[in-house]
Amino acid sequence: MNVTLDFVLNELVIANRVLATEGVVDAYGHVSARHPGKPERFFMARMLAPELVERGDLMEFGFDGQAISDSRAPSVERFIHGAIYEARPEVQGVVHAHAEDVLPFGITDAQLRPVIHSGSFIGRNVPVWDIAENFGDTDLLVRDMSQGRDLARCLGNNNVVLMRGHGFAAVARSLIEVVRISVYLPRNARVQLAAMQIGKYKPLSDGEIAARAAGYKPYSVQTWRVWEYWAHRAGCGHMLGERPTTDAPGTM
Amino acid sequence: MNVTLDFVLNELVIANRVLATEGVVDAYGHVSARHPGKPERFFMARMLAPELVERGDLMEFGFDGQAISDSRAPSVERFIHGAIYEARPEVQGVVHAHAEDVLPFGITDAQLRPVIHSGSFIGRNVPVWDIAENFGDTDLLVRDMSQGRDLARCLGNNNVVLMRGHGFAAVARSLIEVVRISVYLPRNARVQLAAMQIGKYKPLSDGEIAARAAGYKPYSVQTWRVWEYWAHRAGCGHMLGERPTTDAPGTM
């Protein structure tokens, strides 16, 4: 089965609810998915708390953050998503959130590192983007494409970029993967913070990070297990479709 | 639409419940709103846990904390609210609470600073009021107008004042804004506390704090988004009225 538009939109609703239930987003923060048929477009909810998002709340955008035939109010920071889809053709899903436990690593020199196996997908390097470097004093929101592109440059080829005093952006080759990164990122941060208080910590090795990345498949039974679980916790287990039988990222 | 008395009282009930659901208040703590038509009066619930407050539990007070034609037991510390409304004519809502994560900053020399964008509204300076300075050994409660006015003097033109060994008082130009400050204040405190354990932290710059304050509108779609979300979480989404189309603080 190829991943269809209908499947992606359904998963995007689930992703919104899961991120809320798992405490990654509150009223703010958002998740988007690239259009499976038109790679220069992406979907993202209108200005609405993720927990309340329904299928009809999804809007379609171009890279420039302009809505396609839709006059409803979009989220201000849609430029984060547009600029990343523009710069990273292989990325299929983007999350931006303010998850509390990640924030200390954005305002100190302490470098966030993958220290637990479930955190490996944040990758070996997690850069910190400070909007003040190129834009001076702002309200810290990513309000246009120049700011979005600056953030995307800082992200580079990594999976996660921290945003100083604000939050993070995460990317992946599938919606499930980017949700998983976003849920385990704060957990990895909490474990690292606790470890730093009791001694010198040992992060995952580069080889371990690579070994885990190599084995990942977005629709394996092992991955589906966590998606199914989170969907149930978020009260939308009934929205789950059948597990896709393909794992080729290119089909999504 | 001008903000009406009915609208304010309805929002005050929602505010009580939201503060409980979000963990800002427990059995104690309170939120008040200035009377939209009679600026020398304010509304606040009778002696009752905020989570249980209904419309009929609201009482009307003068600045001096005397109830207007109402013999029910009021909250002891209504003088916090009266003294602040007296001193700060632009303030439309006041919260007093004991939120746990704020308390460490009231009993140490560590200064609470805005370190995350959602915490910017606490302002660049958060003074600490120690009731013992002018009143010696007390039960720490603000029990009369002289204590309330002393607190209001310490608050000055800031948005938040910490109360040593007790809690905080927060003020804003609208109910939604003061609830938002009160919810994000403990989060800001937690992030700062965590950051202090792993290194030297970077607070928001004065320019950033000012840029965020400049852009704030109490009934913008962006602000309404969080209000709508919190109301749903507090089980009173059905009580939400329509979003007011005005953002002029003076109309509230």
Add this chain to the structure above:
Amino acid sequence: MNVTLDFVLNELVIANRVLATEGVVDAYGHVSARHPGKPERFFMARMLAPELVERGDLMEFGFDGQAISDSRAPSVERFIHGAIYEARPEVQGVVHAHAEDVLPFGITDAQLRPVIHSGSFIGRNVPVWDIAENFGDTDLLVRDMSQGRDLARCLGNNNVVLMRGHGFAAVARSLIEVVRISVYLPRNARVQLAAMQIGKYKPLSDGEIAARAAGYKPYSVQTWRVWEYWAHRAGCGHMLGERPTTDAPGTM
């Protein structure tokens, strides 16, 4: 109204559920009340998790921990309660629990102090009892009257005693008061622990602790407010009787 046996037994059921909902006890831990008419007796649930306790699960005990005409299995550590009621005639309620956030202060030299107004009732001195001092290597449980009396001696005239590697015992002149001490004790511990990580903390002064203790009344509207709130949270708001109009401890 004098506080009747029926009132006390009803409150004891509520107290069990409240302590569970507020996270003070889990499957273990217990709360007891002195018999209002026969001061040499006390009531406590049979061997059962507090959250599941109903009126019929309450048992009557003598100071020696022997059940009065009841063959059901009691909790092992009823001797904590018996020995304290024996030593402290004014005490009307006792809680023993393992609340997690209190435990660090029982296994280190850091002294637990009241640092917040709601924690004032733990009193200016919180001794730590180490069962190993007089009883050597045990399973840490208080299994007989000699251990119970040793604990009561360490408690002395204080309101709370920590038990090394195990938990705490708290006492008060009413059930509501001992529940309140037990709920705010862990909060006070968390605030103190956090404060110790960011600087030198200032505890309440002896005068403040005394001022708060002097003003306390077990059935004031202010005290009833928290009892009503906790009962609702614990799902037994419907079990609340009318607020007693007396505040004389001796009538309970």
Add this chain to the structure above:
Amino acid sequence: MNVTLDFVLNELVIANRVLATEGVVDAYGHVSARHPGKPERFFMARMLAPELVERGDLMEFGFDGQAISDSRAPSVERFIHGAIYEARPEVQGVVHAHAEDVLPFGITDAQLRPVIHSGSFIGRNVPVWDIAENFGDTDLLVRDMSQGRDLARCLGNNNVVLMRGHGFAAVARSLIEVVRISVYLPRNARVQLAAMQIGKYKPLSDGEIAARAAGYKPYSVQTWRVWEYWAHRAGCGHMLGERPTTDAPGTM
């Protein structure tokens, strides 16, 4: 009553749900039980989040991790369980989980010690297994019997082994006991971590650990109390059978 196959399978379902409710496992992690009649076999759920496990999801395995007449997808890390049952004939239940609060002790030199009485069952020595020592860069999962046996060797005669950057494995002479160890292990870790931040901590003595282990009986009223409580919290109180009247581990 001898512990029957039916009883064990029923308890295994409850154990899955309890571990989820108590936050020991999330979508990942698993619990198994040795076959009460065929000691060279064990039961464990198919590839499924523990919270969702029903009786029909249990599979039967040999020590080598091969399923007995069952073609459904098993959990990858069943080799942890097989290798431990092979090496430790007295073990009746095994838990593997990633409980967050345990993880800091697996990536630092700080040694996890029993510091609270409910944590005593983790035993005086909690070794840390680093898969990299004998297997180099892997994805950290225990994917075959040679890795499982290496882990079992590191566990030795202890009750718990930490797995660097991954989680832990716990074993016991009954399902209830291994669930109890797994729930209190993270609590013990949190208490120790907090204590390390405020001073030098005092762990349980070897004699205390031994005294507690000596008194443990898997089906005593005291043990059943926690099992009953957790089952209720997990929504499967109705699945509880009668408390077995035997406590001889050999009958299970």
